[in-house]
Amino acid sequence: MEFHPIPQPEEVSEREKQDAMGAYLMMFATTALGLPLPIVNMIASVVYFFVNKSKGRFVQFHSLQSMYSQIPVSLLNSYLIVWAVYIFANDAAFTNVFWGLLITAGIFNLFYFIFSIIGAVKAYHGRFYYFLFFGKIAYIQAYKIKNETEVKQQQMNMPPKM
Amino acid sequence: MKKVLIELLILLGIGGVLWAVFAIFIKMPERPTLISIENEQSIGERYANSILQLNGFTEKNDLYIDSVLAVTADTLKNIQDDAKYDYKFILVDNEMVNAFALPGGYIIITTGLIKFCETPEELLSVICHEIGHIEKRHVVSRLVKDIGLTLLTSNDPYVSGEIAKELLSQGYNREQEEESDLFACELLLKCNLEPRAMASFFRRLKEKNENGIYDNFEILSSHPNMNKRVKNVLAFKVPDGFTAKESWINIDEMKKRVEQ
Numbered sequence: 001m002e003f004h005p006i007p008q009p010e011e012v013s014e015r016e017k018q019d020a021m022g023a024y025l026m027m028f029a030t031t032a033l034g035l036p037l038p039i040v041n042m043i044a045s046v047v048y049f050f051v052n053k054s055k056g057r058f059v060q061f062h063s064l065q066s067m068y069s070q071i072p073v074s075l076l077n078s079y080l081i082v083w084a085v086y087i088f089a090n091d092a093a094f095t096n097v098f099w100g101l102l103i104t105a106g107i108f109n110l111f112y113f114i115f116s117i118i119g120a121v122k123a124y125h126g127r128f129y130y131f132l133f134f135g136k137i138a139y140i141q142a143y144k145i146k147n148e149t150e151v152k153q154q155q156m157n158m159p160p161k162m
Numbered sequence: 163m164k165k166v167l168i169e170l171l172i173l174l175g176i177g178g179v180l181w182a183v184f185a186i187f188i189k190m191p192e193r194p195t196l197i198s199i200e201n202e203q204s205i206g207e208r209y210a211n212s213i214l215q216l217n218g219f220t221e222k223n224d225l226y227i228d229s230v231l232a233v234t235a236d237t238l239k240n241i242q243d244d245a246k247y248d249y250k251f252i253l254v255d256n257e258m259v260n261a262f263a264l265p266g267g268y269i270i271i272t273t274g275l276i277k278f279c280e281t282p283e284e285l286l287s288v289i290c291h292e293i294g295h296i297e298k299r300h301v302v303s304r305l306v307k308d309i310g311l312t313l314l315t316s317n318d319p320y321v322s323g324e325i326a327k328e329l330l331s332q333g334y335n336r337e338q339e340e341e342s343d344l345f346a347c348e349l350l351l352k353c354n355l356e357p358r359a360m361a362s363f364f365r366r367l368k369e370k371n372e373n374g375i376y377d378n379f380e381i382l383s384s385h386p387n388m389n390k391r392v393k394n395v396l397a398f399k400v401p402d403g404f405t406a407k408e409s410w411i412n413i414d415e416m417k418k419r420v421e422q
Contacts, residue, residue, distance in 0.1 A: 001163075088307075092337065093192035093337070094190065094191070094192050095192065096184075096185045096186070096188065096189075096190065097185045099184065099185070099188055099190040100180075100181045100182070100183075100184035100185030100186075100188065101181055101184075101185075103180070103184045103188065104177060104180040104181045104184060107180060108177065132169050132172065132173055133166060133169035133170045133172070133173050136165065136166045136169065137166060140166070
C-alpha cells in the first residue's frame with residue numbers, strides 16, 4: 001500500500017487548518033440540533049466531508065476522522081433513544097442491560113468529545129492526530145495512492161536526466 | 163491493515179467489557195421516576211384524605227386492628243433489606259373486597275377484604291402484593307405516565323379532586339402485576355409464611371367474581387389472565403424443608419372487630 005506524503009505543519013495553509021478544525025467543531029454545533037435524533041450529527045458530518053472533500057488531503061483526513069468516529073457514537077445514541085422510547089411506551093422496565101449500555105455510551109460520548117477537541121486543536125496547528133482505529137481508516141482513505149494513473153500523474157514532472 | 167483490525171477489536175472489546183461490567187455490577191432503578199420518595203410521600207398524604215372523602219369511604223378505627231396493622235407495617239418493612247417506604251395502612255368501612263396502594267407507602271384496605279380472607283396469610287399476601295406495587299414504584303410511575311408530573315404536584319383543589327377519583331380507577335399492566343405477585347411471594351417467604359397463600363385468595367376471588375359479585379378488585383380487575391397468575395404463584399419455589407410458621411395476625415379476631 002502506497003501513500004501520498006503527509007504535509008508538515010508549515011506546509012498546510014491557514015485555510016486548510018481552519019477547515020480541518022471545522023470538521024470537529026461542526027459536530028458541537030450540530031449536537032444541540034441533533035440531540036433528539038443524534039443521526040442529524042452524522043448527516044451533518046457527511047455533508048461537511050463532501051463539501052470540503054476538494055480542499056486537500058489534510059482537510060479530507062480530519063473530516064473523515066471526525067465523520068467515522070461519529071458513526072458508532074451516533075448509532076449507539078440513536079439506538080438508546082429508540083430503546084428508551086420503547087420502554088416508556090410499553091411501560092416496560094429499564095433493565096441492567098439497558099443501563100449498562102447507557103453508561104457505556106456515556107463514556108464513549110465523553111471520549112469522543114475529548115478526542116474531538118484534541119483533534120480540532122491539532123488540526124488548527126496543522127498537525128495530525130490519529131484516533132484509535134478511525135485515525136488509521138481516515139489516513140488510508142485520504143492518503144492512499146489509489147491506482148497507477150495516480151502514481152503516473154504524480155510523477156509527470158520529473159527532474160532532468162543528467 | 164492488521165493493526166487497523168487490532169484497533170477495531172480493541173475498541174469493540176472495550177465497549178463490550180464496559181457494557182458487561184456495568185450491566186452486571188451497577189444497580190439502577192428499573193422504573194426511575196421524576197419524583198423523589200419524599201415528594202411522593204407528601205403527594206400520598208395529600209391524596210389519601212381526598213380519596214376517602216371523594217369516594218365516600220369512612221375510615222374505621224379500631225385499636226386492635228390498628229395495632230395489628232402497625233406491627234404488620236413494621237415487620238414487613240424490617241424484613242426487607244432495601245425497603246424505601248414506611249407503610250401506612252388505612253382501614254375503610256366498606257363491603258367491597260378491595261385493597262389499593264397510593265403513592266408514598268399508603269395502603270387502603272377495606273373491611274370487606276378482612277371478612278373475605280380465610281387465613282391471615284391470604285390477607286398478608288394481598289398486603290405484600292400492594293407493597294410490591296409501592297416498592298417497585300409502579301404506583302408513582304403509573305401516575306406520572308397517566309396524569310403527568312405537573313398535574314400530580316398541582317395544588318389546585320379541583321385538579322387534586324379529579325386525580326383523587328382517578329387514582330382508584332387506574333390499573334397496572336400485566337408485567338407489573340406479575341412482578342408484584344412475585345414480590346409478595348418472596349416477602350412472605352422471608353417472613354417464613356406460606357408464600358402460595360395468594361393462589362387460594364385469587365381462586366376464591368375469581369369464584370366470587372364468576373358468581374356475579376364483582377367488586378372491581380384492583381388485583382383481579384386489571385388482569386383477566388388470572389389462571390396464569392394462580393399458576394405462577396403455585397409454581398413459586400420454596401426452599402427444601404421449608405415449614406411455614408404461624409403469622410402474627412389473628413384473622414378471626416380481626417373479623418370479629420370489623421363486624422362490630
